[in-house]
Amino acid sequence: xxxxxxxxxxxxxxxxxxxxxxxxxxxxxxIVIAQYGLNIxxxxxxxxxxxxxxxxxxxxxxxxxxxxxxMSQYRGNFQKKHQKSRKKVANKNKFKQxxxxxxxxxxxxxxxxxxxxxxxxxxxxxxxxxLVEDQTIVYVIAENVGAxxxxxxxxxxxxSMHRKTR
Numbered sequence: 001x002x003x004x005x006x007x008x009x010x011x012x013x014x015x016x017x018x019x020x021x022x023x024x025x026x027x028x029x030x031i032v033i034a035q036y037g038l039n040i041x042x043x044x045x046x047x048x049x050x051x052x053x054x055x056x057x058x059x060x061x062x063x064x065x066x067x068x069x070x071m072s073q074y075r076g077n078f079q080k081k082h083q084k085s086r087k088k089v090a091n092k093n094k095f096k097q098x099x100x101x102x103x104x105x106x107x108x109x110x111x112x113x114x115x116x117x118x119x120x121x122x123x124x125x126x127x128x129x130x131l132v133e134d135q136t137i138v139y140v141i142a143e144n145v146g147a148x149x150x151x152x153x154x155x156x157x158x159x160s161m162h163r164k165t166r
Contacts, residue, residue: 015106018106019058019061019065022061022110023061026114026117027050027054030050030121031050038135038139039135040135040139049143049144050143052147053117053143053144053146056148057113057147059151059154060113060116061110061154063157064108064112064158065106065109066158067157067158067161068108068109068161112153112157113150116149116153117147117150118146119146120142120145120148120149121142121143121146122142124141125139128141
């Protein structure tokens with residue numbers, strides 16, 4: 001069953017701020033791309049639009065986190081699937097150890113939303129690049145399409161998980 005957290009209390013506030021910070025970092029990357037790669041200088045397009053996109057992607061990440069996480073996973077009651085031997089590991093297995101240490105409960109919503117936003121943004125940008133001459137308008141439309149697409153898919157994932165848990 002999806003959990004509904006009080007995001008302003010205790011451990012949840014810190015987790016929410018981490019999600020907000022990562023989504024802000026994602027938009028900082030797009031601001032740098034817009035200013036230096038696409039030569040967009042409009043403060044409206046470079047500052048105000050990404051603020052709305054940060055809020056939209058942050059909310060989408062929270063929705064996916066709440067719908068895809070079971071309470072036992074969130075509380076930290078993980079059960080070990082199998083015990084690994086404590087041998088020295090060669091360099092080729094260090095990457096596998098690093099991947100095993102990542103807590104995918106927290107990383108999954110961020111990766112899903114980031115991937116959806118990147119895909120929606122670049123597909124829209126590449127389609128409109130040849131159709132519209134003003135690059136600022138193309139950038140603003142692509143940012144909004146990426147944010148709206150991430151919200152729509154997050155809502156779809158929440159309703160599909162709600163149907164499964166009924």
